[in-house]
Amino acid sequence: MFSKPNIIATIATTLWAFFGGYLIWGIIGDPLLLNYVSGPDIMRENPDYFHLLIGCLLMGFAFSTIYGKWANGIFNLSGGVKFGFLLALLSGLGEGLIDYSTTNLISITGALLNAVLYFVFYVVMGIIAAMVYRKF
DSSP: OOOHHHHHHHHHHHHIIIIIHIIIIIIIIHHHHGGGBSOGGGSOSSOOHHHHHHHHHHHHHHHHHHHHHHTTTOOOHHHHHHHHHHHIIIIIIIHHHHHHHHOSSBOHHHHHHHHHHHHHHHHHHHHHHHHHHHHO
């Protein structure tokens, strides 16, 4: 669990979670989703960067650890893409549809657009993890 490849993959995926998350949801997603959420005050004016970084670290560690076991020693880009796709299916589309059906936070269009952003986010994360594991 604390092998060299997993630690390096954790660092790389944490950086992607932090900066890639900002790119995907802060820059690209914000204007796309603005009309599909329940109100303009749903996002904080200034993020709590300490807790955001801890969340990204936990996400990177969990993603890298599970990918390392799931890949079963075969670390290639297609495996990373498949793993990222499955996690996006779980948390992006699955949870997005559940959120849409149980809350008033987002419309169905917003949930589906957000799911697309999750697919990009997790597929890139899978590629990063695969490349790191393959290298080390």
